[in-house]
Amino acid sequence: MFPFHIWLPxxxxxxxxxxxxxxxxxxxxxxxxxxxxxxLELFHDSSLYFAPFIFTLCTIxxxxxxxxxxxxxxxxxxxxxxxxxxxxxxxxxxFCNNLMGFEGAILQCLSHAFVSSGLFFxxxxxYSRYHTKAIAYYSGLTIYMPLYSILLTTYTFxxxxxxxxxxxxxxxxxxxxxxxxxxxxxxxxATSVFFGGAYSLWANNRILFGNPKITHLNLQSDLTLKExxxxxxxxxxxxxxxxxxxxxxxxxxxxxxxxLALYIx
Numbered sequence: 001m002f003p004f005h006i007w008l009p010x011x012x013x014x015x016x017x018x019x020x021x022x023x024x025x026x027x028x029x030x031x032x033x034x035x036x037x038x039x040l041e042l043f044h045d046s047s048l049y050f051a052p053f054i055f056t057l058c059t060i061x062x063x064x065x066x067x068x069x070x071x072x073x074x075x076x077x078x079x080x081x082x083x084x085x086x087x088x089x090x091x092x093x094x095f096c097n098n099l100m101g102f103e104g105a106i107l108q109c110l111s112h113a114f115v116s117s118g119l120f121f122x123x124x125x126x127y128s129r130y131h132t133k134a135i136a137y138y139s140g141l142t143i144y145m146p147l148y149s150i151l152l153t154t155y156t157f158x159x160x161x162x163x164x165x166x167x168x169x170x171x172x173x174x175x176x177x178x179x180x181x182x183x184x185x186x187x188x189x190a191t192s193v194f195f196g197g198a199y200s201l202w203a204n205n206r207i208l209f210g211n212p213k214i215t216h217l218n219l220q221s222d223l224t225l226k227e228x229x230x231x232x233x234x235x236x237x238x239x240x241x242x243x244x245x246x247x248x249x250x251x252x253x254x255x256x257x258x259x260l261a262l263y264i265x
Contacts, residue, residue: 001054001091002061005084012080013133017124020076024083024116031087032109035094051095055178055185061088063188066195070202074133075126078203079119082159085192086112092189093174099253101177106252108170111241115158115167118234122152125227126207135203140212145222149208151231156204158238160197166241 008028012020040047062085069081086108093105125148127133142149161167171193179186223231241248 001088002057002064005061005065005087008084009077009080012083012120013074013077017121017127020120020124021117024120025113028083028087029109029113032090032094032105035091036106040094047095048097051097052182054095055092055182058088058092059185059188061085062192066192066199069199070195072199073135075135075138075203075207076120076123076133078135078199079116079123079159082196082200083112083116085196086116089171089174089189089192092178092185096174096177096181098177098180100173101181103249103252104170104173104175104177107166107241107245107248108174110248111166111170111238114234114237115155115165118151118155118231118238119159121227121230121234122148122155125223129221135206137213138207139210140208142208143212147222147228151223151228151235152208153204154235155231156200158235160200161193164239164242166238166245169242169245 008023011023015023065081065084065088069078069085072078072081090105090108090112093101093108096102123133126138130137158165158167161171175186175190178189
């Protein structure tokens with residue numbers, strides 16, 4: 001949450017690929033677990049009282065992270081700021097005081113774990129071959145690495161919540177719940193959908209298309225079979241949860257209803 005988010009991009013940039021995957025897929029979710037299992041259940045009165053303040057902080061965080069991501073010149077730092085924006089939106093869903101937003105936040109927690117982990121894994125694959133994370137050094141990778149280009153584009157679309165992916169279902173539910181609680185905060189935070197598409201597609205276009213920069217990049221091998229298997233397994237959840245989200249929502253629903261009843265009463 002803003003303004004306690006500055007450590008995350010720095011941690012991602014300095015961490016190895018496995019560390020970034022664990023950080024995005026598991027460690028960030030401990031904060032969500034703390035809010036849901038501790039704050040909402042033990043301090044539900046203060047959660048209701050401070051919800052507008054949390055909404056304001058999260059809205060600032062969404063906008064700040066989105067603008068910061070647009071300005072980044074390193075691909076790993078860009079994805080890290082994207083995670084900050086998603087986590088602020090997720091926090092708004094937790095505190096929006098209705099079932100739609102709450103369930104959307106839990107689903108987004110799962111979705112972000114798979115999508116963000118896949119993106120950091122792809123960045124790690126690129127870094128292991130070219131030893132740089134600077135976007136300016138990359139161009140025309142579709143010629144050298146077609147399989148990598150397909151998977152990077154797929155994960156980029158999943159990150160910007162393309163319909164049919166788990167992120168679309170989760171963000172639609174979250175924004176619906178946030179709108180019921182505070183329309184103006186919903187309007188401002190929903191701009192992250194536009195900004196997310198802007199910086200994600202800009203980075204994707206710079207890396208994959210254009211003339212190859214042969215002065216910086218040499219011909220490298222495409223993804224290995226092990227890398228493809230890992231990325232496809234992560235994508236399996238992304239598309240399955242996007243097409244048939246009710247499979248996951250029905251298990252989330254019982255707990256969310258009980259927690260929300262305590263939160264309100």
